[in-house]
Amino acid sequence: MRIVHVSSEFAPLVKSGGLGDAVGGLTKQLALLGEDVHILIPKYNFLKTNGLPKNLHLIDMGPFNASALYGFPDDVPRFLHFCKASKEYLEQHFPSIDVLHLHDWHAAPLASLCRHAKKTVLSIHNLEYQGKCGIQDLQAVGIKEVELFQGTDPRYPESYNCLKGGIESADEVIAVSPTYAKEIITPEFGFGLDQVLLKKKPIGIVNGIDREIWAPTTYKSTDSPEKIIAGKQKIKDLLGKKGVPWIGSITRLVPQKGPELILAGLEHTVKKGGVFALLGSAPDEMRGPYEKLKQKYAGHPQVLFEIFFNDELAHQLYAALDFLIVPSHFEPCGLTQLIAMAFGTIPIVRATGGLKDTVNTQNGFTFNDYTPTALCHAIDEAMSLSKSAYHTMIKTGIESDLSWKKPALEYLKVYASARRLAKK
Ligand code: ADP
Numbered sequence: 001m002r003i004v005h006v007s008s009e010f011a012p013l014v015k016s017g018g019l020g021d022a023v024g025g026l027t028k029q030l031a032l033l034g035e036d037v038h039i040l041i042p043k044y045n046f047l048k049t050n051g052l053p054k055n056l057h058l059i060d061m062g063p064f065n066a067s068a069l070y071g072f073p074d075d076v077p078r079f080l081h082f083c084k085a086s087k088e089y090l091e092q093h094f095p096s097i098d099v100l101h102l103h104d105w106h107a108a109p110l111a112s113l114c115r116h117a118k119k120t121v122l123s124i125h126n127l128e129y130q131g132k133c134g135i136q137d138l139q140a141v142g143i144k145e146v147e148l149f150q151g152t153d154p155r156y157p158e159s160y161n162c163l164k165g166g167i168e169s170a171d172e173v174i175a176v177s178p179t180y181a182k183e184i185i186t187p188e189f190g191f192g193l194d195q196v197l198l199k200k201k202p203i204g205i206v207n208g209i210d211r212e213i214w215a216p217t218t219y220k221s222t223d224s225p226e227k228i229i230a231g232k233q234k235i236k237d238l239l240g241k242k243g244v245p246w247i248g249s250i251t252r253l254v255p256q257k258g259p260e261l262i263l264a265g266l267e268h269t270v271k272k273g274g275v276f277a278l279l280g281s282a283p284d285e286m287r288g289p290y291e292k293l294k295q296k297y298a299g300h301p302q303v304l305f306e307i308f309f310n311d312e313l314a315h316q317l318y319a320a321l322d323f324l325i326v327p328s329h330f331e332p333c334g335l336t337q338l339i340a341m342a343f344g345t346i347p348i349v350r351a352t353g354g355l356k357d358t359v360n361t362q363n364g365f366t367f368n369d370y371t372p373t374a375l376c377h378a379i380d381e382a383m384s385l386s387k388s389a390y391h392t393m394i395k396t397g398i399e400s401d402l403s404w405k406k407p408a409l410e411y412l413k414v415y416a417s418a419r420r421l422a423k424k
Pocket of ligand 1: 016017018019021250251252279280281308309310311314333334335336337339
């Protein structure tokens with residue numbers, strides 16, 4: 001089956017968060033299953049283009065110039081241009097496509113632009129980001145309004161909403177966990193699109209992780225708990241902080257991720273004698289307060305505080321930490337809790353979205369209320385684990401099947417059964 005994925009991210013080459021990991025991991029697994037898989041991503045001007053996989057296609061982004069993936073006033077026109085160029089590329093190079101699989105708003109307009117794919121599937125990795133713009137933005141990149149079937153924003157009728165158009169035009173819509181699939185059809189989590197999604201009945205499939213990329217170097221998943229703990233100690237020594245236990249967070253620092261709870265977790269951990277490591281990437285407009293906190297904790301023996309995106313440090317932290325906190329407001333799937341488990345690090349998560357679907361009393365700790373008290377209570381519970389219960393929990397996580405094998409098979413089922421819509 002020829003399956004073409006279109007995405008703004010593709011790990012490890014280009015990523016800002018879980019979207020990149022998911023597209024990189026799923027496409028690799030589908031290819032391993034023998035499918036003819038291709039991936040289209042934008043030809044960002046900061047990309048190094050040598051040694052790329054043969055099935056990765058770089059598509060023109062137009063006369064725009066961005067130094068990072070997102071966060072610019074012309075984000076929507078840039079990705080509209082990417083979609084238009086992708087449509088032309090697909091028509092020319094892939095006259096036959098069995099499944100066109102689009103990811104998030106950046107690629108969603110292709111559901112109506114690209115008419116020749118047999119089936120179109122749209123994955124929603126985060127409903128908060130929808131890609132809204134004015135009709136003039138469509139015209140500016142040479143897209144006729146009529147080509148973008150049903151994209152009028154339900155709350156702002158003068159706006160075009162890339163994700164909404166994709167939801168309406170795709171044959172099947174996937175959310176990245178079963179709980180998130182249920183949450184997004186409610187006004188609380190629907191970001192204005194709950195009614196549109198309710199009609200579409202999204203299917204929930206939990207992401208996997210690529211265990212070749214997410215593997216510790218100082219211990220193995222088959223090691224005894226003692227060996228795993230000794231392997232963690234080697235990285236702790238390297239990072240040079242002192243305290244027990246090590247708790248941390250590796251995250252984008254945006255409201256969704258519960259930054260104020262993360263900071264409460266930091267203070268609580270330090271008070272209890274532990275080390276807290278925060279590796280956060282903050283959008284430019286939100287950096288200020290975090291930079292101040294970074295200065296406050298500079299040289300603190302129990303705090304590691306870094307405000308940037310650094311994959312190497314992320315790997316070291318997943319390996320060093322004893323516990324990882326994920327106190328999100330909402331979480332479509334969440335990958336950091338899965339990666340943590342693959343490193344024998346126990347997740348402490350708020351029970352929402354994919355966090356609820358993947359963390360349970362066997363492999364971690366959950367809490368319900370979005371409050372510092374609830375998080376700190378869960379941290380206290382984790383800290384009071386007996387040695388043998390701690391060992392069992394580490395092994396449960398590290399030995400569980402977190403790979404893409406099962407999710408990829410579920411995707412294949414959706415591809416096979418997608419209810420073909422009559423396209424206009
Ligand atoms: P989201 O996609 O909402 O950011 P996920 O939990 O799905 O959240 O995925 C986050 C991915 O991004 C993980 O691979 C995580 O390791 C990575 N990540 C997040 N913040 C950072 C950071 N500051 N530095 C390096 N990697 C990060």
